[in-house]
Amino acid sequence: MSINTALLAGISGLRANSTALSSISTNIANVNTIGYKRAYTDFHDVITASSYSVSTGSGGVYATTRNLLSEQGDIQQSTSKTDLAISGPGFFVTTEKPTDLTSTDVRSFTRAGSFTPDNAGYLKNSAGLYLQGWAADANGVIATDPSDLTKLSTINVSSSGGSAQPTTRASVNANLNAGQAVSAAATAAAATPPGVGAYDASTNNLSSYDATAGTGVKPDYSLQIPVSDSKGGQRTLQLSFLKASTPNTWYAEIAAVPASSVNTANGLISSGTVTFNSDGSLASTSGLFASSTDPTLTFGASGSTGAIHWADGLGISGQDIRLELAKSPGGLSQFSSKSVVSSITTNGTSFGNLDGISIDDQGFVTASYDNGVTRQIAQVATATFLNPDGLRSVTGDAYRVTIESGAYNLKTPGSGGAGGITSAALEASTVDLSSEFTGLITTQRAYSASSKIITTADQMLQELIDIKR
Numbered sequence: 395m396s397i398n399t400a401l402l403a404g405i406s407g408l409r410a411n412s413t414a415l416s417s418i419s420t421n422i423a424n425v426n427t428i429g430y431k432r433a434y435t436d437f438h439d440v441i442t443a444s445s446y447s448v449s450t451g452s453g454g455v456y457a458t459t460r461n462l463l464s465e466q467g468d469i470q471q472s473t474s475k476t477d478l479a480i481s482g483p484g485f486f487v488t489t490e491k492p493t494d495l496t497s498t499d500v501r502s503f504t505r506a507g508s509f510t511p512d513n514a515g516y517l518k519n520s521a522g523l524y525l526q527g528w529a530a531d532a533n534g535v536i537a538t539d540p541s542d543l544t545k546l547s548t549i550n551v552s553s554s555g556g557s558a559q560p561t562t563r564a565s566v567n568a569n570l571n572a573g574q575a576v577s578a579a580a581t582a583a584a585a586t587p588p589g590v591g592a593y594d595a596s597t598n599n600l601s602s603y604d605a606t607a608g609t610g611v612k613p614d615y616s617l618q619i620p621v622s623d624s625k626g627g628q629r630t631l632q633l634s635f636l637k638a639s640t641p642n643t644w645y646a647e648i649a650a651v652p653a654s655s656v657n658t659a660n661g662l663i664s665s666g667t668v669t670f671n672s673d674g675s676l677a678s679t680s681g682l683f684a685s686s687t688d689p690t691l692t693f694g695a696s697g698s699t700g701a702i703h704w705a706d707g708l709g710i711s712g713q714d715i716r717l718e719l720a721k722s723p724g725g726l727s728q729f730s731s732k733s734v735v736s737s738i739t740t741n742g743t744s745f746g747n748l749d750g751i752s753i754d755d756q757g758f759v760t761a762s763y764d765n766g767v768t769r770q771i772a773q774v775a776t777a778t779f780l781n782p783d784g785l786r787s788v789t790g791d792a793y794r795v796t797i798e799s800g801a802y803n804l805k806t807p808g809s810g811g812a813g814g815i816t817s818a819a820l821e822a823s824t825v826d827l828s829s830e831f832t833g834l835i836t837t838q839r840a841y842s843a844s845s846k847i848i849t850t851a852d853q854m855l856q857e858l859i860d861i862k863r
Contacts, residue, residue, distance in 0.1 A: 403454035404851065411844060432823070432824045434460060475751055475753065475818050476753070476817070486776065487777050488792065495546075496544075506791040536758075562741060567738070568735040571732050572674070577614065577636065580645065614635055618630050621742060631648055647663075679719060689719060696710050724737075747763060748762075758774075777802040
């Protein structure tokens with residue numbers, strides 16, 4: 395071993411320990427960085443073989459730094475529901491821009507899940523990276539495709555703007571007064587031929603009643619049913635009754651209010667009769683519905699050619715509304731007490747504004763609206779690697795694919811070996827300050843020792859030079 399090789403060994407020691415110091419410094423600086431994975435410096439000896447003998451010379455040491463990405467950090471609760479942490483293997487898939495993504499755009503992988511909506515509703519973390527996932531289609535179906543990275547899109551928590559569900563079912567709980575007097579119009583309708591002012595469902599009906607204009611027949615009782623259309627607009631159906639001269643029988647009409655809501659005269663949708671059993675329960679409805687066993691009203695879309703459809707100017711979709719008069723609690727009855735509505739129950743909701751976001755352990759993003767509607771709008775994607783420690787670090791606490799890491803595998807959270815997601819939580823840095831400070835001390839001592847090698851070798855060279863004197 396020559397003095398020169400000893401000098402070189404000392405220099406390599408300085409370089410290696412400088413590298414270690416850099417890793418330790420970075421770790422300490424990122425002790426509070428969300429999702430940060432500590433860096434670790436490995437030292438490897440270098441042996442230089444002599445050309446003139448089988449003995450070896452001093453080669454020194456070299457250092458390599460790697461991030462321990464497979465280490466799990468502590469999961470800490472936060473106050474934001476869009477803060478996400480992965481418990482187990484996997485990384486969030488992110489991009490540097492939210493829209494117009496192509497196959498050539500760079501994808502980064504991170505565990506830093508401090509996501510918040512930007513001014514357009516796209517989720518991005520504190521490093522400005524946008525969260526990717528599979529978006530729901532118009533029908534609310536989420537089709538995951540783990541084989542194609544381009545099928546992912548940036549998750550937007552406000553793009554839907556609101557949600558509405560049309561009414562498909564309504565239930566009526568009401569009573570018609572069995573002691574109601576039969577009106578002159580109903581009496582005239584029973585005569586043969588019908589008398590003056592007789593009720594007629596086609597020409598002199600309940601839906602055309604106007605006391606000021608003196609048209610139509612005044613109902614003995616009416617009730618209104620609020621329904622929602624496809625856009626969340628509120629529509630009203632009016633169910634009117636006129637007691638007939640036949641015992642336990644009432645004329646009945648269903649009409650839209652206002653009449654301009656539909657394409658028919660006076661808004662009349664259907665007409666018929668309802669009859670009751672001797673115990674006051676509903677026996678049958680005749681003519682009100684197309685089927686005696688299926689009490690459904692069918693409305694065509696605006697602008698359609700159906701027999702009954704929503705007015706052209708409304709621009710809404712068609713819908714079927716099942717109007718339950720017998721199966722609801724109490725249903726429609728006829729007792730010797732005043733006519734009254736006990737309850738009207740409908741489904742469907744009006745237009746709603748976004749009220750909150752929740753994300754479950756499988757990454758499903760669910761939006762809730764102030765009208766009571768909730769729906770899934772996306773699913774977060776995760777990526778796993780055969781060797782996650784081989785990923786290359788980039789700015790923003792993110793990583794890129796390398797040959798050492800292997801190709802990514804897209805997975806839904808909690809499946810195929812990917813970790814589950816915890817919302818309203820963040821993964822803490824894996825840095826342990828006590829270990830880093832201990833490493834700082836040993837690195838400093840090793841650096842001093844390497845510098846001592848150089849000092850000693852320098853003194854020995856000086857002694858060699860002084861021989862000539």
